[in-house]
Amino acid sequence: MPSLLPIALFAFTMSFVPGPVNVITLASGLQNGVAKTVAFVSGATIGFAGLLLILGLGLAALPEGASVFTDGMTLAGAALILYIALPLFRADALQQGADQPVPGFLQGALLQWLNPKAWGAILAALSLFNLRPGTADLYVVIALWSLLCFIGVGVWAVFGAQLARVIQTPAQMRLLCRAMGSVLITLVGLFLWQWARS
Template sequence: MQIYFAMLVFAFTMAISPGAGNIVALSNAANHGYKNTILFILGNVSGFVVLFITLNLALSEINLKNSMALQALGYLGAAFLIYIGYKIATSAPDISIKQQNKRGFLQGAILQWLNPKAWIVSLASVSAFGLTGHTTQIIIFAVIYFVIGAISLSAWAFVGSKMQQILKNPQHLKLFNRTMGGLLIFLALYLMYNLAAGS
């Protein structure tokens, strides 16, 4: 039981801490409302679970931890976060404009696959809990992270949705979008720096 409690604490700490998914959920809910962010949340946690299980299966065959491909994927993911950050920062300062793109299920899932933090969390959990080859524990951790991840993203989205009243002012919304986009770009650059420092 102790290992499952440790998994719970680990999942909560990783899921609730600021990251690409949380920032996008907050921004999307602030612009489009909580209900219009639910599909993104489900896609994001589903994307992580599929990534986590796939990584565990792959680690049974090869050592991804020392793979050059993994580092290249990290840079690609960081570049994708910069693109998302730019799109958020430059989005129209009017929440009534229908042309604004809502982030849906597919965007949420893809974000995890190109999110260096998701890869780091997956690999860290494999190392910390020795999950490779233990199917039952892999499934339990995946379920734990799905539930905790959904709750954490929902909390961020809820906060974002409560900001809608303030953000009805176009100037406030413009500043908010630039701040959220800037945070995402900063996060991506920080991840790139860590990748370069670790190489």
């Protein structure tokens, strides 16, 4: 069994650092509050755990012909992130509690499966910590990472809700939402640029 401390530090860091899921969680916490964002955070956690399980059981060793599959996942992920980012970027007068679409459980789970950051983190962990398919070590890591993923992503919802308290005007809210939308659109551009180069 590999030491759990480095795995925990890696898992929490990868769950907490900014990425599409965390930016969307921040935006939802800002617009909708923590309680309404929990479903998205839970979906992201379950989706990530499922992806870790599938990749950990051997899908990580995809044959070369499976590049069509990974290309499709990358493009679908980019499309999903844009689908969420564009309304956020175009928002005119967002206010906390307003009638805005709330990202839910299914979007959170699906986004993890289409998130290049999640794939990269899992593939790196499987290699770094020498996690073998079907071993008890793999299941312990899945349980630990799920807990840390929920906490790491959930912190962004809390941060968004706290940020909403200092937003004083619709113009400030609009500026912040457009900034978050811009970050997501930029991430999509980076993912596609890396994909095109590979």
